[in-house]
Amino acid sequence: MREVKRINPDCRRGGVRIGASQANSRVTHKNHRYAFDVIVARDIKNLALVGFMGVGKSSVGRQLAQDLEFEFVDTDEMIELETGMKIPEIFAGAGEDAFRKLEAKLVADSRAWSNKVIATGGGLAAHGNNLEVLKEGSFVACLWASPETIHDRTKHQTHRPLLRADDPLGKIRALLESRESFYKQADVLVSTEQRSVREIAGNIAHQFRETQRV
Ligand code: S3P
Numbered sequence: 001m002r003e004v005k006r007i008n009p010d011c012r013r014g015g016v017r018i019g020a021s022q023a024n025s026r027v028t029h030k031n032h033r034y035a036f037d038v039i040v041a042r043d044i045k046n047l048a049l050v051g052f053m054g055v056g057k058s059s060v061g062r063q064l065a066q067d068l069e070f071e072f073v074d075t076d077e078m079i080e081l082e083t084g085m086k087i088p089e090i091f092a093g094a095g096e097d098a099f100r101k102l103e104a105k106l107v108a109d110s111r112a113w114s115n116k117v118i119a120t121g122g123g124l125a126a127h128g129n130n131l132e133v134l135k136e137g138s139f140v141a142c143l144w145a146s147p148e149t150i151h152d153r154t155k156h157q158t159h160r161p162l163l164r165a166d167d168p169l170g171k172i173r174a175l176l177e178s179r180e181s182f183y184k185q186a187d188v189l190v191s192t193e194q195r196s197v198r199e200i201a202g203n204i205a206h207q208f209r210e211t212q213r214v
Contacts, residue, residue, distance in 0.1 A: 142183045
């Protein structure tokens with residue numbers, strides 16, 4: 001499917017991002033209607049999952065790949081494969097910025113991908129213009145859960161450097177708050193609270209298929 005989204009250049013310059021709901025509409029800002037729009041074409045060939053750590057992107061992604069008969073890829077796994085290092089090693093050795101650069105490169109590459117379900121690392125959609133670029137070739141679903149649920153799901157795991165904190169729940173709350181405005185720009189926001197992986201995947205697969213109807 002090709003979907004055309006209008007983005008107001010002046011709004012972008014002002015740091016204001018425009019969500020899917022505003023696609024194809026003129027954007028007004030400070031009561032002023034701008035005359036010029038930039039057209040960004042979307043050619044949706046993949047399904048990407050974004051959202052915070054511990055919301056279930058990998059499990060839901062694997063189920064979706066099965067349902068849609070797509071290939072499942074995970075950006076963290078791809079980075080580990082490419083570097084030959086585990087994520088905590090990359091954070092500790094090269095630093096978070098280096099990791100974010102590797103993520104951004106994968107996102108740029110994703111423009112050429114098709115028939116993939118892409119599970120992204122929790123911070124990917126909240127850095128640079130990754131989400132905007134991802135949306136060019138992918139339908140983007142954001143999985144959501146409360147900080148308490150995320151804490152419950154992640155508290156016995158040790159592979160996430162950003163959650164190795166004295167107060168993990170506080171860290172989750174703060175990070176989630178700082179990322180919320182990015183996550184909300186996904187095409188759909190799906191709660192993962194008290195719902196099975198199959199149910200969540202079924203819901204997203206249905207919405208994805210709708211985008212493929214010409
Ligand atoms: C991160 C999330 C992790 C991984 C890295 C950083 C983040 O992925 O990319 O530890 O910034 O939220 P998961 O969301 O798969 O845990």
